[in-house]
Amino acid sequence: MKLLLAAGLAALVVAATGCTSYPRYRTGAVQTLPSAPQIKARLSTEDYLRFGTIVQEYLGKPYHGASFFLPGVDCSMFTREVFKRFNETDLPRTVKGQFERGHEVSVRQLSVGDLVFFKTEGAKVSHVGIYLGEQRFAHASSSQGVIISGLQEKYWSERFAGARRVLE
Numbered sequence: 001m002k003l004l005l006a007a008g009l010a011a012l013v014v015a016a017t018g019c020t021s022y023p024r025y026r027t028g029a030v031q032t033l034p035s036a037p038q039i040k041a042r043l044s045t046e047d048y049l050r051f052g053t054i055v056q057e058y059l060g061k062p063y064h065g066a067s068f069f070l071p072g073v074d075c076s077m078f079t080r081e082v083f084k085r086f087n088e089t090d091l092p093r094t095v096k097g098q099f100e101r102g103h104e105v106s107v108r109q110l111s112v113g114d115l116v117f118f119k120t121e122g123a124k125v126s127h128v129g130i131y132l133g134e135q136r137f138a139h140a141s142s143s144q145g146v147i148i149s150g151l152q153e154k155y156w157s158e159r160f161a162g163a164r165r166v167l168e
Contacts, residue, residue: 042111042167051113054085055130055138062145075128078140079115082130089166099125102166107151113167116151118159125161 043051058081064072073081076095083089091098099117110116110131118127129139135151149156 043113048112051082051086052132054082055132058082058146059138059148060145061140063140063142065142073140073146074142075140078138078146079128079130083166087167091166095125095128098128099162099164102164105163105165107160107163110163111165113165115164115166117161117163118156119161120159127159131163 058073058078061078062072063074065074076091076093076098079098080091080093083091091101095117098115102115105111105114112131112133114131116129116131116137117125118129119125120127127139129137129149131137131151132148136148137151137156138146138148140146141149151157151160
């Protein structure tokens with residue numbers, strides 16, 4: 001019993017002193033910490049939620065190339081419509097035109113809303129999607145309609161051509 005009481009008392013002393021900084025009392029001038037750099041967010045939380053909601057509304061929409069009369073979208077029409085609805089950003093109608101907009105972003109710097117481009121038809125950029133975070137992007141697949149895929153998937157990683165930031 002005495003051993004148990006001594007162990008409990010020792011644990012209490014360790015816990016009480018373990019949470020204090022060392023040295024316990026400081027003398028001398030007050031030390032001020034340097035202020036953290038201010039990082040300006042590109043979009044507010046509300047903007048991210050609204051952007052995500054717009055993209056989500058397209059999921060499952062069928063693919064249809066270059067026709068305004070048939071239901072569905074192709075890849076560049078999908079990105080164009082999402083950005084137009086989000087903040088009136090007017091993207092070109094073609095993948096090539098969209099690849100020339102905004103500024104280049106490296107894979108390590110990708111952020112929600114960046115356009116990601118792929119070479120699916122030879123040496124030229126021919127497919128575009130919207131980066132969603134966590135290495136995922138939304139795009140209009142010719143076989144499945146608007147879906148979410150992973151940048152790390154073998155097919156996409158081998159064809160990745162670059163990324164552009166059009167939202168600031």
